[in-house]
Amino acid sequence: GHRLDMDGVRVRYGQTLAVRDVTLSVEPGEMLALLGPSGCGKTTLLRTVAGFIRAEAGRVLVDGAAIDHLPPGRRGVGIVFQSYALFPHMSAAENVAYGLEARRLPRAEIARKVEAALAAVRMEGFADRRPRALSGGQQQRVALARALAIEPSILLLDEPFAALDRSLRLDLQLEIKRIQRRFGVTAVLVTHDQDEAMSMADRMAVMNAGQVEQVGPPAEVYDRP
Numbered sequence: 001g002h003r004l005d006m007d008g009v010r011v012r013y014g015q016t017l018a019v020r021d022v023t024l025s026v027e028p029g030e031m032l033a034l035l036g037p038s039g040c041g042k043t044t045l046l047r048t049v050a051g052f053i054r055a056e057a058g059r060v061l062v063d064g065a066a067i068d069h070l071p072p073g074r075r076g077v078g079i080v081f082q083s084y085a086l087f088p089h090m091s092a093a094e095n096v097a098y099g100l101e102a103r104r105l106p107r108a109e110i111a112r113k114v115e116a117a118l119a120a121v122r123m124e125g126f127a128d129r130r131p132r133a134l135s136g137g138q139q140q141r142v143a144l145a146r147a148l149a150i151e152p153s154i155l156l157l158d159e160p161f162a163a164l165d166r167s168l169r170l171d172l173q174l175e176i177k178r179i180q181r182r183f184g185v186t187a188v189l190v191t192h193d194q195d196e197a198m199s200m201a202d203r204m205a206v207m208n209a210g211q212v213e214q215v216g217p218p219a220e221v222y223d224r225p
């Protein structure tokens with residue numbers, strides 16, 4: 001697993017200071033949940049780690065090396081969004097291959113990695129299907145396979161279960177936990193669901209108004225008044 005450090009990260013949208021000097025570490029193989037009310041800065045912090053947003057101050061480090069200067073595709077970061085964000089005109093396999101093709105890998109190697117990623121999320125029988133021929137939960141598994149196919153150092157999950165009904169949600173939560181443990185992937189999960197954070201995360205960081213107010217194991221965080 002790889003270590004992730006956010007060191008004094010500050011993000012501003014015009015007048016809005018969305019993330020206020022957040023310092024937070026995620027240990028190798030750990031899943032950290034970012035929790036807190038809507039608008040507290042969870043998504044902004046996650047997207048800053050992913051490289052979609054530039055911080056005004058502070059640094060993001062993987063294994064002690066700053067990645068701020070790297071574009072999203074070169075950060076070794078896999079991301080799964082709330083809405084599946086699959087390309088509708090591409091099959092499941094083509095969607096998963098997309099991130100790999102940008103790396104100019106040999107065709108046979110791409111095919112092997114796509115197959116492995118679809119197998120990891122138990123979607124090997126659906127390689128040729130377009131997203132519209134898949135259920136919401138299946139689409140989200142493909143999105144997860146796409147994030148995993150690049151063998152990311154860090155897996156970022158931005159409310160990945162929000163669009164799913166309860167049974168699919170529980171199913172995919174177990175699946176992600178299983179995969180994360182098996183590969184020892186370091187992960188950050190954005191959620192506003194306390195039960196989800198409790199069941200999935202090793203530690204939780206509770207944000208409010210752009211700042212981290214509490215960090216600790218779930219039992220500890222929820223023991224406080």
Ligand code: ADP
Pocket residue numbers: 013016017018036037038039040041042043044045
């Ligand atoms: P959360 O993910 O916790 O709901 P966000 O990171 O989406 O919070 O938002 C944090 C703050 O930044 C909020 O005040 C939100 O309105 C603001 N914000 C988020 N994205 C943008 C944007 N693209 N432009 C301007 N303000 C934004």
Ligand code: ADP
Pocket residue numbers: 039043082
């Ligand atoms: P989420 O919490 O999943 O980001 P939102 O509805 O808050 O969902 O945001 C949807 C999109 O709009 C995101 O890309 C976010 O960055 C952007 N956004 C959020 N708040 C603002 C804002 N105040 N001004 C402009 N864009 C915003």
